[in-house]
Amino acid sequence: MNMGGPTDHWYTDIFTWNRPAFGEPIDSLLRDIRRFGGDALLQDDQPLGHRLWDVWPQWGRADERALGRLAADLVPIRDELRADAEVRGWEVE
Numbered sequence: 001m002n003m004g005g006p007t008d009h010w011y012t013d014i015f016t017w018n019r020p021a022f023g024e025p026i027d028s029l030l031r032d033i034r035r036f037g038g039d040a041l042l043q044d045d046q047p048l049g050h051r052l053w054d055v056w057p058q059w060g061r062a063d064e065r066a067l068g069r070l071a072a073d074l075v076p077i078r079d080e081l082r083a084d085a086e087v088r089g090w091e092v093e
Contacts, residue, residue, distance in 0.1 A: 010056045011042060013051075022057065022067060033064040036081035036092065048077070 006013060015034065020027055026081035030052075034042060043049045055066050085092055 007058060010052060026035045026071050029071065029078050030080045033081055036085045058090060
C-alpha cells in the first residue's frame with residue numbers, strides 16, 4: 001500500500017504534489033479533465049484510471065508510442081468535458 005508521498009501514484013503526483021507524472025501534454029490534459037468535472041473518470045476503478053496506471057512511466061512500463069496514443073485519446077475527453085462545462089455556465093479559460 002502506498003504511503004501517499006511523491007512518486008507513489010500518478011494522481012497524487014499531479015494533484016497533491018504538483019509534480020510531473022507523465023510529462024506534457026498529458027499532465028496538462030489531466031488537469032483540464034479534472035478541472036472540467038471529470039475527476040471520477042481518473043479514479044483507479046474506472047477504465048481510464050486503470051489505463052493511466054498501466055501507462056504511468058514511473059516504473060519504466062511506458063514507451064513514447066503508448067504515451068502519444070494516450071495524449072491523443074485524452075484530447076476529445078477534455079474537449080467534451082470543456083464544452084459541457086461551458087453549456088452549464090462554468091467559466092472556462
